[in-house]
Structures are given as structure tokens and as C-alpha cells.
Amino acid sequence: MATATSTTKAILPLHHHHHHPPTAATKNGLPISIRAYKDFILEFHQNQKPSNRAIKLAESLSNMLYQQIERNLNHRTSNVPRIEDKHDTPTMSPKEDISKKWQEIHGSNDWNNLLDPLHPWLRREIVKYGEFAQATYDAFDFDSFSEYCGSCRYNQQKLFEKLGLTKSGYEVTKYIYAMSQIDLPQWLERSRFVDTWSKDSNWIGFVAVSDDEETRRIGRRDIAVAWRGTVAPSEWYDNMQRKLEPIGQGEAKVEYGFLSIYSSKSESTRYNKSSASEQVMREVMKLVNYYNGRGEEVSLTITGHSLGGALGLLNAYEAAKNFPGLPISVISFAAPRVGNIAFRDELYQMGVKTLRVTIKQDVVPRMPGIVFNESLQKFDDFTGTLEWVYTHVGVELKLDIRSSPYLKKGMNLVGIHMLETYLHLVDGFLDSTTTFRSDAKRDVVLVNKECDMLVDELRIPHNWYQLENKGLERNFHGRWVKPTRDPEDIPSPIVESYNNVLEMQDS
Amino acid sequence: MATATSTTKAILPLHHHHHHPPTAATKNGLPISIRAYKDFILEFHQNQKPSNRAIKLAESLSNMLYQQIERNLNHRTSNVPRIEDKHDTPTMSPKEDISKKWQEIHGSNDWNNLLDPLHPWLRREIVKYGEFAQATYDAFDFDSFSEYCGSCRYNQQKLFEKLGLTKSGYEVTKYIYAMSQIDLPQWLERSRFVDTWSKDSNWIGFVAVSDDEETRRIGRRDIAVAWRGTVAPSEWYDNMQRKLEPIGQGEAKVEYGFLSIYSSKSESTRYNKSSASEQVMREVMKLVNYYNGRGEEVSLTITGHSLGGALGLLNAYEAAKNFPGLPISVISFAAPRVGNIAFRDELYQMGVKTLRVTIKQDVVPRMPGIVFNESLQKFDDFTGTLEWVYTHVGVELKLDIRSSPYLKKGMNLVGIHMLETYLHLVDGFLDSTTTFRSDAKRDVVLVNKECDMLVDELRIPHNWYQLENKGLERNFHGRWVKPTRDPEDIPSPIVESYNNVLEMQDS
Incomplete structure (x- = not known):
């Protein structure tokens, strides 16, 4: 030297x-x-x-x-538990046979004595459905430079495998697409280009059904519907709290923006010649008829986060009208208010059970109607503004970001609203007076997928969920190219409905 | 339906x-x-x-x-040429034997008659060295959540392979590390954590040497030194134009911030017990002695972008002092002014040849001394501010973003300064009156690696150069973990210098 x-x-x-x-x-x-x-x-x-x-x-x-x-x-x-100690452990509790108790877990007794403390079987089921809702984000093509922007990146046969959900015990049977006939700025994810797979429609969710093994474990054949929300709620905050539209034959009314997404269709589109409503109803009918025909007990469980939770409630309302007697429950996360008192009452009368998971610090469940909420009900007859009173539906499981030692405590509005933050808190929830349970198994790292909510000591990058080189790949000559999508991953309305017919015939 | x-x-x-x-x-x-x-x-x-x-x-x-x-x-x-048409073509011109003309290409005649129009052999060599400089960015660990933040992500044996530079005909022989004893905010990339590979040093570049085949093609054994710059020049804009420090024995002075990075060392560090200056001089001496001992003609070519161009000029100055008679050239991109007139004159007297590649719209080559520049020289004796007059060195190849049909024309200060933008424009440059040559072969997509300079019609994502999930990987249990770095990729001052000794003995 x-x-x-x-x-x-x-x-x-x-x-x-x-x-x-x-x-x-x-x-x-x-x-x-x-x-x-x-x-x-x-x-x-x-x-x-x-x-x-x-x-x-x-x-x-x-x-x-x-x-x-x-x-x-x-x-x-540091006071933060080491996450490295759990690297070699499973990320979920073992599956237990819940077949004798499934009605209670899905709200037959309005979740009495199951929420505080939270029953471990119920906790596991909430996370299971929540991960279906999360899948609608994880697989969504948000890239406005992609000609497939707004679609699912994988076809329905590959979805769960690509997202590590093969152990869920469910199989996807149908993709749902939605459009909106009224202008909802920022709702539709749209490619920047002319030659896109669809100018009007977005992938909005899927229908899945439990396989035989899972069906035995949970005591009935379960049809699950997962609805995608929006990433940044501020995008529709301003646009979706202005107007109520009637739904059904009575006094029930719901927010017009949600209803538009749920029920719009147009013959000039490729993916919404039928509405999301019609697509999902047709699929549920097919599945209910098929499994009822085999003498099986069937349930419908609807899940969604944020806007997806709102769509899920509309879905439950319509399904309850169409399938009287079918046990229907909704497990929603961070969902805003959707309709008026009459809408809620009709849902109750039809026996729809709703578990609303909320985080105390999240503002979205207070929308719309932060002003015109339930507490003003007593003034309704006086002011004549009944139709403007948005109300929540069902039973609430209320979480608190302060309960987790892994989370930053600042008012990160986006991070607090993220579904992964919700699932993390559900996984750690014991009861309303205790902090995060130490034997929680879910991977804490997931929280930071698309936000910056984990404390820095954990050294987890924020917004880490990203494609290598945004999907570009180096070819033989060393040039960076966009790989063409596999033909089977290009959204195709005919193939998707046709596959279903074939699969039903094969079964 | x-x-x-x-x-x-x-x-x-x-x-x-x-x-x-x-x-x-x-x-x-x-x-x-x-x-x-x-x-x-x-x-x-x-x-x-x-x-x-x-x-x-x-x-x-x-x-x-x-x-x-x-x-x-x-x-x-669209007026933008289709890049898809070139997908299946090589990204560089074929190699040609330049052994008879290499001195001219490296400035022996001050690039007379080679720049306008740009000689194709010179163009190819500029891009070759520029890609070495680009490698110092592409392999750098910028992740402040990484314990290896500030290091090279690959060891020197793997660097070129990982970056697709194996066809360059050079082999890396030495990594260079730098620190600074004066406080240069934002210069050092630092891990957020205590247990980092180094609290003081950053990987700042490398030494490489041409292999036998490339040596035959280019007419001599070439030692190349590539210096890393900073990504956002605004970071050091405010901090590096205040003070000149003497260099050498005469009147030459250079900017104190650049000199500090080039020459700081401390016994309490692991990677800068010797300074960047000492590391690179020792390596060059070793290589010069070795190849001179085999009777070969040797050259030294120094390259760097932005701050890296400034360090390269200091490097050239020192090498010219230490190795009289060694042909030394500098090919810099977007380099700021570094020293005073005396510094420039000494470089000229010692025969250092400098080709400065600049973009007309880039502000960095006007720094420091946007005010106190060459044009004020006539006032120097009067005002006595000679030592404050920063001056440029060498011959300029001036590019213009308006010449490329692929580039956005807005004043994107970061995008215009990026080295990939420079390399793109060099590749397309014919002469100062003609626009982009249509047979340019370099991959246009590279421009958007870390900026948003390509016109939208090309549909190339911006800032696309990124790791999948920021380096997190899903393990057997489905947990997301940071893979530990391979032992050979952990920076190690002893191994690196020791490997060199072994390799020199083996040769």
C-alpha cells in the first residue's frame, strides 16, 4: 500500500x-x-x-x-419484534375443520361473541377472503404504457398460482369486467394508446368456488366473489357523494357512482355487452344451480376493499333478491357508506350478513356522508333529507394502527387505507383492549407492498411490489423489448365464457 | 348471453x-x-x-x-421512427480494426477533422467508454434500506457479465472506493442503518484493461478507468463551487469538493485506508509496468459522467505527472468545470487529451463558474480573481436533444443530463447540421432507464430500470425475504487487492 x-x-x-x-x-x-x-x-x-x-x-x-x-x-x-425469526415458519395458521360452525362464522348470529375477542377461526376466514380481494390489486395491470392497462395480467386459470394462492382451496371460475356510463374521473384505468384491449372496461373482480377438500372443511360449497377497489380513494372522493339512485322496488337508494359501475353496459364494447351485475349474477346462478343439483349446500360470500366493498354490497343486495334462501354474507374492508336506511333495512330483511372491517384512523369508511351520517337520523323527518342519509350496514370489526408494533403511527392516509394494512391488523387482532398478538403468522413484509407503513427498523423497502424493469426484457441482441403477452393471457370475453361452459360440462 | x-x-x-x-x-x-x-x-x-x-x-x-x-x-x-423494426438487429456497429488510427481517435491531433462529421470509428469508441461509465450507475446499490447501500451490487469478476458488457473486450481488474473528508451533503449514498458495509466510503468506479483480441483491434493495450458521478447534479450544485484548492507544485488549482472526494483517506475506514487517487495510481502503475515489461504499447483512457468527468480530469492530471510519456486521454460526458487556467495549461503541456461531450441544453457543463467562466478572462488581472476563474479543458463534442426524433423536447433537466441520453445522441450524431442518423443501432429504450425522455408514442415506461420487488424474494413458506448477498459479492478490500496480485502472477 x-x-x-x-x-x-x-x-x-x-x-x-x-x-x-x-x-x-x-x-x-x-x-x-x-x-x-x-x-x-x-x-x-x-x-x-x-x-x-x-x-x-x-x-x-x-x-x-x-x-x-x-x-x-x-x-x-429496538422495541420492534424481529421479523427474521419467523422467516422459516408458515404464514398462516393450520387449517381447522370449521364445518360445524360455519353459519356463525358467516354471521348467522350477527357475530355475537365472535369479534371481541376475535375467534381464531373467524380471523382465518376474514384473512382468506381478504386475500382474494387483495388478488384483484396484485394482478391488475396499472401500467398506462401497456396496451393491456386495466386488465388482469394473468388468465383465470393462472391467477391463484401466480399470486401464491393455490393453497386457498378455491378455483377461479369467472372474471368480471365493469364500465361506467357516467363520467367518474380517475376511476377507469386506461392505456395511453389507441390500440388497447378495451377502451371502456376494466377488470373488476372474479368469482371463485371452493374445491372438494375446502368444501368439506368449511361445511358447504362456497361461492366467493371478490371486487376490486381503487388504489387512491381521494380519486373518487369528490365524485361519488353527490347523488342517490333508487335500487329495487321500494324506498332503497344507493350512491349513483357505485351503481353506475355495477350496472353499466354497452353493446359497442367487447367486455361489457353485459354489465358487471349481469356477469356475476349469471355466474352465481350457474354455480348455485349446478351444486344444488348435486344436493350440496351452497353459500355466497362477497368480499371487497374500499370501492370494492361498496360494489360487494350492491352485489349482495341483488343476489338476495334473486336467490331467496341462499346464505349470503359480505366481508368488506375499508368500505364507504353505500345507501340509505331503506337500503340497509332491506338487506337486513333479506338476511344478508355484513361484517365491515374498518381501521379507526382510516377516513374512507366515513365516506360518503361524513356529515349526513346515522347520527343525524333523528332529524330526518324534520328536514325531509332522508334520502340523503347514507348509512352503514352490518357489524363492525374495528382495528387500530396503534395496536401493531410494526406500523408507523403517522397519519399516512394512503397507507392506513391499504388492504394489506387491514389484513396485517386482522392477523394481529386479539381483542379491543390487547395489542398485537405475538403469534401472528402473516408475513409483515406484505404491508409495504404499495406504501410506506412499516417502521424503518424493519428495513423493508416501501412500495416494493414491482416488476423487474417494468416488464421489459433483454432479447438475444441485447435489446430491451416488451414481451408479447401469452395468447391465453390476453383478455377474451368469448374464451372466458366458453371455458366456463366446457368446465361445467366436464365436471 | x-x-x-x-x-x-x-x-x-x-x-x-x-x-x-x-x-x-x-x-x-x-x-x-x-x-x-x-x-x-x-x-x-x-x-x-x-x-x-x-x-x-x-x-x-x-x-x-x-x-x-x-x-x-x-x-x-406518427413522425417517430418505429423502434420495433430494429428488435432483431445488433445494438452496435461491427467492430473494425482501428489499430492504425488509434492515436488520432484518442486526440493526438486534437480530434481535428474527426468530430464534424463524427468519424464512425470515433463514435463507436466514445460509446464504448461511455458504457463503462454507465456501468458505474447500473450496478450501484442506491437502496438506502440495503446494508450494502453505496457499494457495487456485483463483484468485479461478474460486473460486465451482469450488465451485458462481456462483448466490450475489457476485463475489470480493480474497484475504486472514495470518501470525502469535507462535508458534501448528498454526495455519499448511505445506508439508513448502523450495520452497513461501510459508513464512510462509496464505490466510485473501476479500472479495466483490454483483452488480447481487443488489444489487437485497437492497436495497443488500453487501461480504462471509469468514474461514477452523481445522479442528481442539483445535489452538489450548491456545495461545490465555492473554493479552489491548489494541486501540483505550480499555480494550478481545482474545485475543493472534487479534490476532496478524489484524495481523502482515513486509517479508521475499511475501504479508504488509501484514497481513490492512491488506489487508482497503484493499479495503473501495476498494469503499466506489467504490460511495458512484456514490450507492449500501453494507453490510459479515462471516462466519467458529470462528477465522474471531474474526477477523471483529476485522475488524468495525476497520471500525467506520474507516467510521463504514457498516452492519456479523457472522454467525459456532461462534466462541469474543474479547475483554473493554470490547471488547464498544465494538462495541455503534459499532453493530456480531453474530449468533452456535452449537450447544449444541459446546465451541468456550465457549472461551476456559470458566472466566472472563460469569457471573463480578460478582466482577471484587473480584478485579481484569477483563481476563481474555472475553465473547461479540451475539445468539445456538442450534442443537441432537438436532433433526435425519439426525445421529448421539454426542459427536463434531469433527463437531459442523464448519461444514457448522451450515449443516445452520440450514437445518432452525424454532423452539426444533420439530424439523427437513421442507421443508428444503439437501443433507444435505454434512454428511459432512469428518466422520462422518450416520446410517449414509443410506449416505453419511464424510470423502468428497477429490480423485481426491490430485491425481495418469496421463500419456501411464501414469506418475502431479502436474499443474503453471495459472499463473493460483499465488498472486501483485502480480497479485491489480493485477487489482483494472484491474477497478475497467473498471467
């Missing part, structure tokens, strides 16, 4: 032990044995001259050891 | 040909044959009922065809 070589002496671990008895001695708060290793490694780096190839291995090992020691010291001073 | 079936008749391509002679007929500006296909496909979608599985294939094909037609229409109306 050009600089002077070190003039300090090599100090071996033994020296330190000599000066400091190893029992309780510390230096700078470190146990001496670790301190000695650190000195040894530093000295090793300063004094050794390379003499043979074995030193390479020693060097690498000492590097890693050095960092492990620093890391341990670092973590010792 | 629940909706009414279409009542329009199927129209076959033949009908259209019947009504419109195929020769010059168009409809909405489309050749009729394409229009007919479109109608056919639309009708196909509306009228066909699924009857067997073959329809799936037809449907997929028609989908793709439909989109191809739309794409063609879209492109036909």
Missing part, C-alpha cells in the same frame, strides 16, 4: 479476556466476547497480508460475522 | 373488395384490406357462438391481429 502500514499491535481475543473478566464485563454496552471478536476482525483486516487463497474465505466469513454482530447490537436496542 | 344478440349481418372481406377496388381505395385513411379484416374480426366476435375448442385459438389470434392492425394505424400517423 502507498500509505504507511498500521503501527498498532495485533490484539487477539485472549488479551481482552485477560483484561476484562468475561462474566459481566461490557464495553460500550457490548458483551466483551463480541467486542473481542470485533477487534479481532478489525485487526485481522489491518495487519494480515495475503499469503494464500484460504484468506479469501476467512475474509468473507469475517465480513459476514462483523455484520451479524452489528446487526444483533442494533436489534437489541 | 343475457343481452340481445347482434342483428347486423356478417360482412366478409370479399364484400369490401367488391365495393371498393383494392388498388387505391381507402376508408378513414386505411387500406381497404385492413379495414375489411377489422370488420371481419368484429363480426366474428359478435356473431359466433362457441361450438368447439378450436374457437379458442381463433379468438386469440383474432385478438392479436386486431391489435396489430390498430398498432399499425397508430404508427402510420
Whole structure:
């Protein structure tokens, strides 16, 4: 080296032990044995001259050891539980046979005595449905430079496999597409280009059905419908709280923006010649008839986050009208208010059970009608504004970001609203007076997929859910190209409905 | 379907040909044959009922065809050349034997008659060195959540392979690390955490040497040094134009911030017990002695972008002092001014040849000394501010973003300064009066790696250069974890210098 070589002496671990008895001695708060290793490694780096190839291995090992020691010291001073300790454990509780209790879990007794403390079977089912709703985000093509912007990146046969949901025990049977005939700025994800798969429609969710094994475990054949929401609720905040539209034959009314997305159709489109409503009703009817025909008990469970929760409630209302006697429950996350009192009352009369999962700090469940909410009901007859009173439906499971040691406590409005934040808090919820349960199994890292909610000590990058090079790939010549989508992953209304017919015939 | 079936008749391509002679007929500006296909496909979608599985294939094909037609229409109306046409072509011109002309290409005649028009051999060499400089960005770990933030993500044996530079004909022999003893805010990329690979140093570049085949082609053994710059020049704009420090024994002075990065060292660090200056001089000396000892002619070519160009000039100055007679050239991109007139004059006297590549719209080459620049030289004796007069060195190749049909023309200060934008414009440069050459081979997509400079018609995502899920990987249990870095990719000062010794002995 050009600089002077070190003039300090090599100090071996033994020296330190000599000066400091190893029992309780510390230096700078470190146990001496670790301190000695650190000195040894530093000295090793300063004094050794390379003499043979074995030193390479020693060097690498000492590097890693050095960092492990620093890391341990670092973590010792933190209140945040180490997530590394759970790296080699499953991310879900084992499956248990809930067949004897499934009606209660789906609200037959209005979730009495199941929410506080939260029954572990119910917790597991809430997370299961929540992950279906999350799948509608994870697989959605948000890239406005993509000609498939607004579609699902995978076809329905591949969806669960690509997202690691094959163990869910469900199979996707139908994709649902939606459009809106009224102008809802920012709702539709649209490609920047002319030659897009669809100018009008977005993939808005899917229908799935439990397989035989899951059906045995949960005590009935379950049809699950998952509705996609929007990522940034502020986008529709201004546009969706202005007007109520009638639904059904009575006094029930619902927010016109939600209803437009749920029921719009146009013959000039490829994917919404029938509305989302018609698509999902047709699929549910087909499945109900098929499994009833085999003598099976069937249930319908509808889930969705944010706007998706609102669409889910419209879906439940319509399904209850069309399938009297079918057990229908809704598990919604961060859903805004949807309709008026009459809408709620009709849902109750028809036996629809709704579990609303909310986070105390999330503003979206207070929309629309932050002003005109239930607490004003007593003024209704007086003011004549009954139709303007949006109201919530069902039973609430209320979460609190302060309960989790993993979450930042600032008012990150987007992060607090994210479905992954909800699922994290459900997974850790014991009861309303206790903090996060220590044996929660769900992967904490998921929270930061599309936000920055995890405390920095965990060292998880924020907004980490992203494609390598935004989907560009280097070809044989070294050029970066957009791979063409596999033909089976290009959205195709005919193929999707046709596949269904074939599969029903095959079964 | 629940909706009414279409009542329009199927129209076959033949009908259209019947009504419109195929020769010059168009409809909405489309050749009729394409229009007919479109109608056919639309009708196909509306009228066909699924009857067997073959329809799936037809449907997929028609989908793709439909989109191809739309794409063609879209492109036909644009002035931007199609980049898809070059997908299956090489990204560089073929290598030619430049051994007879290499001194001229490296400035022996001050690039007289080589720049306007730009000699194709020189163009190819500029891009070659520029891609070395680009490699210092592409492999740099910018992730502040990484414990290796500020290091190179790959070890020196793997660098070129990982970046697709194996065909360059060079091999990396040494990594260079730098620190700064004066506070240069925002210069150092630093991990957020205590247990980082280094608290003080950043990877700042590398030394490479031409292999035997490339050496034959270029007429001498070439030692290349590539210096990394900073990504956002605004970060050091405010901090690096205040003070000149003497360099050498005469009147030469250079900007103190650049000099600090180039020459700082500290015994308490792991990677800068010797300075960047000492590291690179030692390596160059070793290589020069080795190849001179084998009777080979040797050259030194230094490259860098932005701050890296400034460091390269300091490097050239020092090398010229230490190796009189060694042909030294600098090819810099977007480099700011570095020193005073005396510094420039010493460089000239020692025979250092500098080719400065600039973009007319880029502000960085006007820094420091936007005010105190060459044009004020006549006032120097009067005002006594000679030492404050920063001056540029060498010969300029001046580019213009308006020359490329692929680039947006707005004043995107970051995008205009990016090295990939420079390399794109060099690749397309014919002469100062002509626009972009149509046979330019370099991949246009690269421009948008870390900015948004390509026109939207090209549909290339902006800032697309990114890791899948920011480096997180799903493990066996479905948990997202940070993979530990391979031991050989953990920066290690001993291993790196030791490997070199071994390799020199092996050769």
C-alpha cells in the first residue's frame, strides 16, 4: 500500500479476556466476547497480508460475522419484534375443520361473541377472503404504457398460482369486467394508446368456488366473489357523494357512482355487452344451480376493499333478491357508506350478513356522508333529507394502527387505507383492549407492498411490489423489448365464457 | 348471453373488395384490406357462438391481429421512427480494426477533422467508454434500506457479465472506493442503518484493461478507468463551487469538493485506508509496468459522467505527472468545470487529451463558474480573481436533444443530463447540421432507464430500470425475504487487492 502500514499491535481475543473478566464485563454496552471478536476482525483486516487463497474465505466469513454482530447490537436496542425469526415458519395458521360452525362464522348470529375477542377461526376466514380481494390489486395491470392497462395480467386459470394462492382451496371460475356510463374521473384505468384491449372496461373482480377438500372443511360449497377497489380513494372522493339512485322496488337508494359501475353496459364494447351485475349474477346462478343439483349446500360470500366493498354490497343486495334462501354474507374492508336506511333495512330483511372491517384512523369508511351520517337520523323527518342519509350496514370489526408494533403511527392516509394494512391488523387482532398478538403468522413484509407503513427498523423497502424493469426484457441482441403477452393471457370475453361452459360440462 | 344478440349481418372481406377496388381505395385513411379484416374480426366476435375448442385459438389470434392492425394505424400517423423494426438487429456497429488510427481517435491531433462529421470509428469508441461509465450507475446499490447501500451490487469478476458488457473486450481488474473528508451533503449514498458495509466510503468506479483480441483491434493495450458521478447534479450544485484548492507544485488549482472526494483517506475506514487517487495510481502503475515489461504499447483512457468527468480530469492530471510519456486521454460526458487556467495549461503541456461531450441544453457543463467562466478572462488581472476563474479543458463534442426524433423536447433537466441520453445522441450524431442518423443501432429504450425522455408514442415506461420487488424474494413458506448477498459479492478490500496480485502472477 502507498500509505504507511498500521503501527498498532495485533490484539487477539485472549488479551481482552485477560483484561476484562468475561462474566459481566461490557464495553460500550457490548458483551466483551463480541467486542473481542470485533477487534479481532478489525485487526485481522489491518495487519494480515495475503499469503494464500484460504484468506479469501476467512475474509468473507469475517465480513459476514462483523455484520451479524452489528446487526444483533442494533436489534437489541429496538422495541420492534424481529421479523427474521419467523422467516422459516408458515404464514398462516393450520387449517381447522370449521364445518360445524360455519353459519356463525358467516354471521348467522350477527357475530355475537365472535369479534371481541376475535375467534381464531373467524380471523382465518376474514384473512382468506381478504386475500382474494387483495388478488384483484396484485394482478391488475396499472401500467398506462401497456396496451393491456386495466386488465388482469394473468388468465383465470393462472391467477391463484401466480399470486401464491393455490393453497386457498378455491378455483377461479369467472372474471368480471365493469364500465361506467357516467363520467367518474380517475376511476377507469386506461392505456395511453389507441390500440388497447378495451377502451371502456376494466377488470373488476372474479368469482371463485371452493374445491372438494375446502368444501368439506368449511361445511358447504362456497361461492366467493371478490371486487376490486381503487388504489387512491381521494380519486373518487369528490365524485361519488353527490347523488342517490333508487335500487329495487321500494324506498332503497344507493350512491349513483357505485351503481353506475355495477350496472353499466354497452353493446359497442367487447367486455361489457353485459354489465358487471349481469356477469356475476349469471355466474352465481350457474354455480348455485349446478351444486344444488348435486344436493350440496351452497353459500355466497362477497368480499371487497374500499370501492370494492361498496360494489360487494350492491352485489349482495341483488343476489338476495334473486336467490331467496341462499346464505349470503359480505366481508368488506375499508368500505364507504353505500345507501340509505331503506337500503340497509332491506338487506337486513333479506338476511344478508355484513361484517365491515374498518381501521379507526382510516377516513374512507366515513365516506360518503361524513356529515349526513346515522347520527343525524333523528332529524330526518324534520328536514325531509332522508334520502340523503347514507348509512352503514352490518357489524363492525374495528382495528387500530396503534395496536401493531410494526406500523408507523403517522397519519399516512394512503397507507392506513391499504388492504394489506387491514389484513396485517386482522392477523394481529386479539381483542379491543390487547395489542398485537405475538403469534401472528402473516408475513409483515406484505404491508409495504404499495406504501410506506412499516417502521424503518424493519428495513423493508416501501412500495416494493414491482416488476423487474417494468416488464421489459433483454432479447438475444441485447435489446430491451416488451414481451408479447401469452395468447391465453390476453383478455377474451368469448374464451372466458366458453371455458366456463366446457368446465361445467366436464365436471 | 343475457343481452340481445347482434342483428347486423356478417360482412366478409370479399364484400369490401367488391365495393371498393383494392388498388387505391381507402376508408378513414386505411387500406381497404385492413379495414375489411377489422370488420371481419368484429363480426366474428359478435356473431359466433362457441361450438368447439378450436374457437379458442381463433379468438386469440383474432385478438392479436386486431391489435396489430390498430398498432399499425397508430404508427402510420406518427413522425417517430418505429423502434420495433430494429428488435432483431445488433445494438452496435461491427467492430473494425482501428489499430492504425488509434492515436488520432484518442486526440493526438486534437480530434481535428474527426468530430464534424463524427468519424464512425470515433463514435463507436466514445460509446464504448461511455458504457463503462454507465456501468458505474447500473450496478450501484442506491437502496438506502440495503446494508450494502453505496457499494457495487456485483463483484468485479461478474460486473460486465451482469450488465451485458462481456462483448466490450475489457476485463475489470480493480474497484475504486472514495470518501470525502469535507462535508458534501448528498454526495455519499448511505445506508439508513448502523450495520452497513461501510459508513464512510462509496464505490466510485473501476479500472479495466483490454483483452488480447481487443488489444489487437485497437492497436495497443488500453487501461480504462471509469468514474461514477452523481445522479442528481442539483445535489452538489450548491456545495461545490465555492473554493479552489491548489494541486501540483505550480499555480494550478481545482474545485475543493472534487479534490476532496478524489484524495481523502482515513486509517479508521475499511475501504479508504488509501484514497481513490492512491488506489487508482497503484493499479495503473501495476498494469503499466506489467504490460511495458512484456514490450507492449500501453494507453490510459479515462471516462466519467458529470462528477465522474471531474474526477477523471483529476485522475488524468495525476497520471500525467506520474507516467510521463504514457498516452492519456479523457472522454467525459456532461462534466462541469474543474479547475483554473493554470490547471488547464498544465494538462495541455503534459499532453493530456480531453474530449468533452456535452449537450447544449444541459446546465451541468456550465457549472461551476456559470458566472466566472472563460469569457471573463480578460478582466482577471484587473480584478485579481484569477483563481476563481474555472475553465473547461479540451475539445468539445456538442450534442443537441432537438436532433433526435425519439426525445421529448421539454426542459427536463434531469433527463437531459442523464448519461444514457448522451450515449443516445452520440450514437445518432452525424454532423452539426444533420439530424439523427437513421442507421443508428444503439437501443433507444435505454434512454428511459432512469428518466422520462422518450416520446410517449414509443410506449416505453419511464424510470423502468428497477429490480423485481426491490430485491425481495418469496421463500419456501411464501414469506418475502431479502436474499443474503453471495459472499463473493460483499465488498472486501483485502480480497479485491489480493485477487489482483494472484491474477497478475497467473498471467
